[in-house]
Amino acid sequence: MVGRSVVAIRRGVMVLAMAAGGVAALFGAAPAFAAGDGQSIARTNACMGCHAVDRRLVGPSFNDIAAKYKGDKLAQAKLEKKVRDGGAGVWGAIPMPSHPAMSASDIHDVVAWILAGSPSK
Missing domain, CATH: 1.10.760.10 (Cytochrome c-like domain)
Incomplete structure (x- = not known):
């Protein structure tokens, strides 16, 4: 159960990063x-x-x-x-x-x- 929670959190972070700054936010491009x-x-x-x-x-x-x-x-x-x-x-x-x-x-x-x-x- 804990493993699934971590995966869900990581997915949530990715979705938020995409919403906030697009692909650049995920791959470390300069803000x-x-x-x-x-x-x-x-x-x-x-x-x-x-x-x-x-x-x-x-x-x-x-x-x-x-x-x-x-x-x-x-x-x-x-x-x-x-x-x-x-x-x-x-x-x-x-x-x-x-x-x-x-x-x-x-x-x-x-x-x-x-x-x-x-x-x-």
């Missing part, structure tokens, strides 16, 4: 981020020293980045690699430094925030 998370991560990791949401500083604006990669299904992965490893030549002569101290989760969230249009709320 949706709150808009403030990406902005906070960008500020904490000094991204705002070179980038602004709506205007070019040392590097392109986040809005320009989102526009350039709009519709590119590989944009998330490309930009995560660029943040982690650095790069040059796409936006001009000034290279973007690597950010090896940023966690993969923070990189993912800040890139998702940028590609979503850098919402403030």
Whole structure:
């Protein structure tokens, strides 16, 4: 009887997970981020020293980045690699430094925030 209860509970958890977040919730995909998370991560990791949401500083604006990669299904992965490893030549002569101290989760969230249009709320 106890074994059946455990199975029933597991099934119930799966059903709730599917209802709450779909397949991604079951398989550990990254949860949706709150808009403030990406902005906070960008500020904490000094991204705002070179980038602004709506205007070019040392590097392109986040809005320009989102526009350039709009519709590119590989944009998330490309930009995560660029943040982690650095790069040059796409936006001009000034290279973007690597950010090896940023966690993969923070990189993912800040890139998702940028590609979503850098919402403030």
